[in-house]
Amino acid sequence: MxxxxxxxxxxxxxxxxxxxxxxxxxxxxxxxxxxxxxxxxxxxxxxxxxxxxxxxxxxxxxxxxxxxxxxxxxxxxxxxxxxxxxxxxxxxxxxxxxxxxxxxxxxxxxxxxxxxxxxxxxxxxxxxxxxxxxxxxxxxxxxxxxxxxxxxxxxxPPHGRVVHIPTKSVPVSWACFGEISTAAVLENVAVRKRILRAGRSCLKKLLDRPTLENFMLESRRFTEEVGLAGESVVDAIETAEASGVVAAQAMLGDTVFAIGENLFSEFENSGTSQINxxxxxxxx
Amino acid sequence: MxxxxxxxxxxxxxxxxxxxxxxxxxxxxxxxxxxxxxxxxxxxxxxxxxxxxxxxxxxxxxxxxxxxxxxxxxxxxxxxxxxxxxxxxxxxxxxxxxxxxxxxxxxxxxxxxxxxxxxxxxxxxxxxxxxxxxxxxxxxxxxxxxxxxxxxxxxxPPHGRVVHIPTKSVPVSWACFGEISTAAVLENVAVRKRILRAGRSCLKKLLDRPTLENFMLESRRFTEEVGLAGESVVDAIETAEASGVVAAQAMLGDTVFAIGENLFSEFENSGTSQINxxxxxxxx
Missing domain, CATH: 3.30.230.10 (Ribosomal Protein S5; domain 2)
Structure with missing residues (x-):
């Protein structure tokens, strides 16, 4: 080189x-x-x-x-x-x-x-x-x-517009089970329809009360309503939920995430990172 | 209490x-x-x-x-x-x-x-x-x-609009010599006129080439054109300039600032802080 x-x-x-x-x-x-x-x-x-x-x-x-x-x-x-x-x-x-x-x-x-x-x-x-x-x-x-x-x-921006939820520098845990092709998912008409409907509803509800907690709750609702989560993600979400932690699928990835430290350390490809x-x- | x-x-x-x-x-x-x-x-x-x-x-x-x-x-x-x-x-x-x-x-x-x-x-x-x-x-x-x-x-924002100049986490030095009343300055018609003219020109020139270096150059030009700097600020700017550093007045304060570490440490009320x-x- x-x-x-x-x-x-x-x-x-x-x-x-x-x-x-x-x-x-x-x-x-x-x-x-x-x-x-x-x-x-x-x-x-x-x-x-x-x-x-x-x-x-x-x-x-x-x-x-x-x-x-x-x-x-x-x-x-x-x-x-x-x-x-x-x-x-x-x-x-x-x-x-x-x-x-x-x-x-x-x-x-x-x-x-x-x-x-x-x-x-x-x-x-x-x-x-x-x-x-x-x-x-x-x-x-x-x-x-x-x-x-x-x-x-x-x-x-300035064509698009964003707003920010004030948050502390809290940790986010994740575990990754594989890859998902964004393009392939978006080409599926039925999936696209579910995404449009659920996404609009989640944004509307989060804007009513924009907090980090509600971001996680609406993210989990989206995960459920669009049904793109593989078995491993569903298992990880249920395991987290059993210990009182709201987890959701990272869109679009074969990945689970939640607020907290080392929540998914039992899984091979996992980690924790602070909010930037x-x-x-x-x-x- | x-x-x-x-x-x-x-x-x-x-x-x-x-x-x-x-x-x-x-x-x-x-x-x-x-x-x-x-x-x-x-x-x-x-x-x-x-x-x-x-x-x-x-x-x-x-x-x-x-x-x-x-x-x-x-x-x-x-x-x-x-x-x-x-x-x-x-x-x-x-x-x-x-x-x-x-x-x-x-x-x-x-x-x-x-x-x-x-x-x-x-x-x-x-x-x-x-x-x-x-x-x-x-x-x-x-x-x-x-x-x-x-x-x-x-x-x-979104009524107003801002853009950002990409910068590293460099230090900014300052020295403060007293207070200035923003309200009193803005009530002076002649000063207001100079501020409007110089400010518009500095913004236009900085937008042509938005860099940190040019931000300092246009800030110094503004300092000169509006003529609000007290003797101490003018002295500090000239001292910095003699060692090749572009300094300017903090608007509106009886304060000088420049990019670099401990540039004004000879003055009593001075400091250095990284860009946030x-x-x-x-x-x-």
Whole structure:
């Protein structure tokens, strides 16, 4: 591997677990996205960026395919860039790793190349890449600010609109049992119908009383009503419930989550992460 | 002092140094405020809230007069509350301590009383109290998110609009030489005219190339063009400049600030604080 320059920029973006959502697709990507609610976590993505002989993406140094990320980089600049990703949360499991990767990579590249884009311009570019690539609909809108985010108008701000639920830095536990293809789920007409109906109802009820507790209750209701949870997720939710903890499925992933420390440590692929309140930030 | 309840909620809000601004007053307070740019700091205000026999505010336990804060508390609830403030930055010196106090106190009270307001609703209430009380015009809009904030439409979001400049967690140094009355400055017609002209020009130029470096350059230009800096601030700016550092006046305070560590440590009332990226957060 021939490095043309030293690594000179590094950025972090939080992962984002969606509790419930309503996809809304329009002609323009910045006006498309989803309504819904989710929580950002300190575990996320760190992207290191360096100039190199061609644009390519690696994860911990190994080649990594991410068409939306490469598209976004090429939209940002004609300079060939090497992006190396470090992920603290699982891929394809409902953590918004794709959105976090694009947001972190674009932020680092913007800084390294002195392009002077604002956070909002970077977020718009990242959201567009996600919507066009069908890798995410609402993660970027949340990951740019952090916290517990309600997306009350679809798209990226200022087209979209978000509000935040005030929360302490509490821990969120999760366990991941596999991957789910977001695109495949959204193509199923019957599932789509259930998602639209349940998602709208959950958002309405959460807006009536926006608290972290109600975010978890509405997320669990969404999990039940859309019926996308596999056996392992259902088992984990019931086990948590037996000890008085409200758990739900991360949308869309074969993953369970709940507020609290080490709630799912019996499972192989599990972890705990504090709620993140910074959103995307430059590290170097 | 008779405590009816234990202290059961605590929140933090960052201080906010404004580099330049344009006041814009309209009939409705949520649509009033200022255009401009500023930076949020880790040094800020912690508010502890407890139920008590009457609504009152103290600072480190000593009685403290803050009409806008009391007004905001009475708008939030009819419950009598005791709010104790802890400030890491000077008062009346251009750190937005008033806005931070209201934001932190309302957030803690909202949590303690289970009122379930969103961050945005709390910010709207805090902004309104500041505008009506003439204690601040743009601090709250920045302090709710943290970071380096450009206020590109006056008022509190979603009426107002902000964009963020991506920045690392760099240190900001300051030195404070006294107090300035915001209200008295804004009542001077000639000064107001200079502020409007310089502020609009600085915002336009910073939006052309929104970087932290340019934020400091435009802030210094604003300092020069509005001519509100006292002798001490002018001296400190020139001393910094002699060693290659761009310094400016904190608006509105008899205070100088610049990017870097311990730049003004020769002065009695000085300090250094990292840029804050969380905005207002609950602590307990």
């Amino acid at each position: 021939l490095l043309i320059s030293m690594t000179i920029a590094k950025a972090f973006a939080p992962s984002h677990i969606t509790g419930f959502f309503v996809p809304v697709m329009r002609e323009r990507a910045v006006e498309s996205g989803s309504l819904g609610a989710g929580v950002c976590l300190e575990d996320g993505v760190v992207a290191e960026v360096a100039l190199q002989d061609e644009t390519r993406v690696t994860m911990e140094g190994e080649p990594f395919r991410s068409a939306p990320l490469v598209d976004a980089l090429l939209e940002l600049t004609s300079e060939p860039l090497w992006v190396d990703l470090h992920l603290d949360a699982p891929l394809g499991a409902g953590f918004g790793a794709s959105g976090a990767s694009i947001l972190a990579a674009l932020s680092a590249a913007n800084h390294m190349l002195g392009l002077s884009l604002t956070c909002n311009e970077i977020a718009t570019m990242a959201h567009r890449a996600e919507v066009v690539g069908r890798t995410g609909l609402g993660d970027v809108a949340a990951q740019v600010t952090g916290g517990v985010v309600l997306r009350i108008k679809e798209g990226i 309140h910074t959103g995307v930030v430059l590290l170097k | 008779l405590l009816i309840s234990m202290t059961i909620a605590k929140a933090f809000a960052p201080s906010h140094i404004t580099g330049f601004f344009v006041p814009v007053m309209r009939e409705r307070a949520v649509e009033s405020g200022s255009l401009g740019a500023g930076v949020c700091l880790e040094d800020g205000v912690v508010a502890e809230v407890a139920l008590q026999d009457e609504t009152r505010v103290t600072m480190e336990g000593e009685p403290f007069r803050s009409a806008p804060l009391v007004d905001a508390l009475l708008e939030l609830t009819s419950e009598p509350l005791w709010v104790d403030l802890h400030l890491d930055a000077p008062l009346g010196a251009g750190f937005g301590a008033s806005g931070a106090s209201i934001l932190a106190a309302l957030s803690a009270a909202n949590h303690m009383l289970g009122l379930s307001l969103t961050c945005n609703e709390i910010a709207t209430m805090a902004h309104r109290a500041e505008v009506v009380g003439r204690t601040g015009l743009g601090d709250v809009a920045a302090q709710v998110t943290g970071g380096v904030v450009l206020r590109i439409k006056e008022g509190i 990226h969380t905005g207002v957060v609950l602590l307990k």
